[in-house]
Amino acid sequence: MRIAIIGAGPTGLAAASRLQELGSDWALFEAEQHPGGLSASFAHDGFTWDLGGHIVFSHYRSYDAMLNAMLPPRAWIEHERRSFVRLMSRWVPYPFQNNIACLPPAEREECLAGLETALKAFFPEPPSNFQEWIDRNAGKGIARLFLNPYNAKVWAYPPETMSAHWLGDRVARPDIRSIRRSIESEDTDHRWGPNSTFRFPAQGGTGEIWRRLAATLDERRTHYGAQVVRVATRERFVTLADGRNIEYDALISTMPLDLLVALSDMPEMARQLRGLVHNSAYVIGYGLSGSIPKEAGGMCWLYFPEPEDPFYRVTMFSHYSPANAPAGCYSVMAEVAESPVKTVNRGDVVASSLERLRAAGLVGAGDRVVSCWVKRLERAYPVPSLGRDAALEVLRPALEARSVYSRGRFGAWKYEVGNQDHCFAQGLECAERLTRGGGPELEPTLHAPAVVNSRRNP
DSSP states (O other), X not given: OEEEEEOOSHHHHHHHHHHHHTTOEEEEEESSSSSOGGGOEEEETTEEEESSOOOBXXXXXXXXXXXXXXXXXXXEEEEEOOOEEEETTEEEESSGGGOGGGSOHHHHHHHHHHHHHHHHOOOSSOOSSHHHHHHHHHHHHHIIIIIHHHHHHHHSSOGGGBOSTTOTTSSOOOOHHHHHHHHHHTOOOOOOSTTSEEEEESSSOTHHHHHHHHHTSOGGGEEESOOEEEEETTTTEEEETTSOXXXXXXXXXXXXXXXXHHHBSOGGGGXXXXXXXXXXXXXXXXXXXXXXXXXXTTOOEEEOOSTTSSOSEEEOHHHHOGXXXXXXXXXXXXXXXXXXXXXXXHHHHHHHHHHHHHHTTSSOTTOOEEEEEEEXXXXXXXXXXXXXXXXXXXXXXXXXXXXXXEOSIIIIIOGGGOXXXXXXXXXXXXXXXXXXXXXXXXXXXXXXXHHHHTOOOO
């Protein structure tokens, strides 16, 4: 079987690596001149930048084994998560809904009362959208102060336009008993979630992982600067920008699903694309003179729900690794989401974000910007819109009937399995399915996200 792979991000690299191990006939085509996809890293003015606040944690032993094979123990820096929500000029530990004890008394009581009311209610049917989920599980106070404004900001779409099927372990469900204990003891809870501890490459950013994995692949089968411009699903070949036609028996595509359909010979599927919604984002990296301000020392990533802050998330990037900034400097990365319903003025956002970073104490008052790196991601998150699942139920079987397997963050279009470990697993599982035979049961990441996300790797 000749297997073609489009894209050298985590999914495509994992598929190629597994096919190589199994002795299969494969070839990988990447439009860019480098591997990594949305997990690539870039050097600029002596600073290293990721395409957003990526960290390394895992639901899979296979992913851990790859990481350990690519980078030895001394090449990693281990971290305990120290993340906060910036609200009312104070830092509330993440997850917010578990730490309302840190709020002023009036807001704390509002959140507690709203949560108690929500927990007493009974609903015979599951929530019809994400907004209903928030209201039912968090109550009016937590919704008003954090979950509503933050989610509208990070997704750049209103929560009522999103489904509630994707949540899994992505949003903490408030535990009122734990919250009451924390209020009584004045203690905070930083431990929730699979990423309470994580690691990061000591050199080269997140992209170092994928550069090293790409280097293990057969160079004769790995093609960079090879943009696919047509996908002939009936005749089973792809056309590259240079005019070459590459025949295949099966195709693993990690390009965005909407783009795959647009380039294919399946125009009847175009109407399904209305159910696929994505946002965009600006990633703004500030390289600064001096060292991380004392107030921000040890912080990892931070959430900003309030409207005066343009960004939804900030990462103290040089804290992840000192090598991310040259000597005598530190680095801070801000992310700003946009969509057709939430636009961003690029001319203003860099300056306004820096101003708000200084106001929050994340950039020292006298620290000078020595470098600024700005990258706009046309596709940042695949939004779990209300029409998504219905569209996928049509698109995926139609493509697979023609031996086209769309996988990865934007290939599968499932945010709930869009982390690096998920994407790696999608590629590995799809390769196994194609070479060993079988069906969807061999791809649990794609077909059973809730089960996969309930795993906890020791």
